[in-house]
Amino acid sequence: MKGDIFQAIADPTRRAILVLIASQSMTPNALAEHFDTTRQAVSKHIKVLADCELLTQNKVGREIHYYFNPVKMKELDHWLTQFKKHWEDRFNQLDQLLINLNSDSNEK
Amino acid sequence: MKSNLLMNFSVDKENNRVNVEREFAAPVGKVWAAWTQSELLDLWWAPRPWKARTKSQDFREGGSWLYAMVGPEGEEHWAKLDYKTINPQKSFSGIDAFCDENGTLNEEFARSTWTNTFTEADGTTTVSVVIQYDKYEDIEQIMEMGFKEGFTMALGNLDELLEK
Numbered sequence: 001m002k003g004d005i006f007q008a009i010a011d012p013t014r015r016a017i018l019v020l021i022a023s024q025s026m027t028p029n030a031l032a033e034h035f036d037t038t039r040q041a042v043s044k045h046i047k048v049l050a051d052c053e054l055l056t057q058n059k060v061g062r063e064i065h066y067y068f069n070p071v072k073m074k075e076l077d078h079w080l081t082q083f084k085k086h087w088e089d090r091f092n093q094l095d096q097l098l099i100n101l102n103s104d105s106n107e108k
Numbered sequence: 109m110k111s112n113l114l115m116n117f118s119v120d121k122e123n124n125r126v127n128v129e130r131e132f133a134a135p136v137g138k139v140w141a142a143w144t145q146s147e148l149l150d151l152w153w154a155p156r157p158w159k160a161r162t163k164s165q166d167f168r169e170g171g172s173w174l175y176a177m178v179g180p181e182g183e184e185h186w187a188k189l190d191y192k193t194i195n196p197q198k199s200f201s202g203i204d205a206f207c208d209e210n211g212t213l214n215e216e217f218a219r220s221t222w223t224n225t226f227t228e229a230d231g232t233t234t235v236s237v238v239i240q241y242d243k244y245e246d247i248e249q250i251m252e253m254g255f256k257e258g259f260t261m262a263l264g265n266l267d268e269l270l271e272k
Contacts, residue, residue: 007248080251093156094132
């Protein structure tokens with residue numbers, strides 16, 4: 001993997017591109033129509049997404065179609081879930097500690 | 109009871125910020141103590157099977173907390189938090205860092221600023237944690253590490269389950 005997945009999705013235009021191609025595959029032209037920027041600018045964003053495999057392309061006849069690659073997205077999701085779980089585990093321990101602190105002070 | 113306690117977790121990619129908010133079923137005095145006294149922090153700060161072990165703590169503005177995360181195999185990850193502002197039972201902030209056992213910074217890892225705010229309502233205390241990074245790559249770096257730790261933890265929990 002060449003590109004950096006987190007860098008790729010940090011940009012709002014690239015997130016919008018992902019949302020668009022997640023619902024259906026699109027040609028570069030169709031995709032560019034959704035944005036106010038130049039086609040060149042959209043192409044650059046597409047390249048960033050393709051570099052980190054969030055987007056794959058397929059040639060259909062003479063046209064290129066861009067597809068969303070959910071595998072990569074899952075990887076990212078997995079990171080976030082683990083990060084969140086880290087906090088949940090920590091807080092569950094704190095819940096227990098607070099219960100212990102409460103019973104300690106009740107005994108006094 | 110656990111499931112009734114609200115937790116919010118979000119990564120604010122535009123502002124390089126991680127927001128964590130959680131309710132605790134205890135008055136603010138106790139929750140504050142658990143977050144600010146090292147002997148209590150040692151009991152919960154590290155997610156199992158890791159344990160937090162404090163080497164030193166000076167809880168005042170300009171002071172710091174130096175501790176190790178100790179793994180099941182005895183491996184140590186040292187970290188510290190330099191306290192910046194403290195408003196008793198309301199909020200405190202600090203800058204974290206990975207370091208060695210003497211508190212010498214590990215420059216390979218980005219530092220982030222933590223702001224923890226405590227509010228009590230009807231005996232329930234909500235703690236809001238805002239972790240501010242300089243740039244987005246820093247969050248990625250920390251997340252990758254959390255992922256590895258999380259994976260290790262998951263394996264640890266599995267071991268426990270298998271023993272039963």
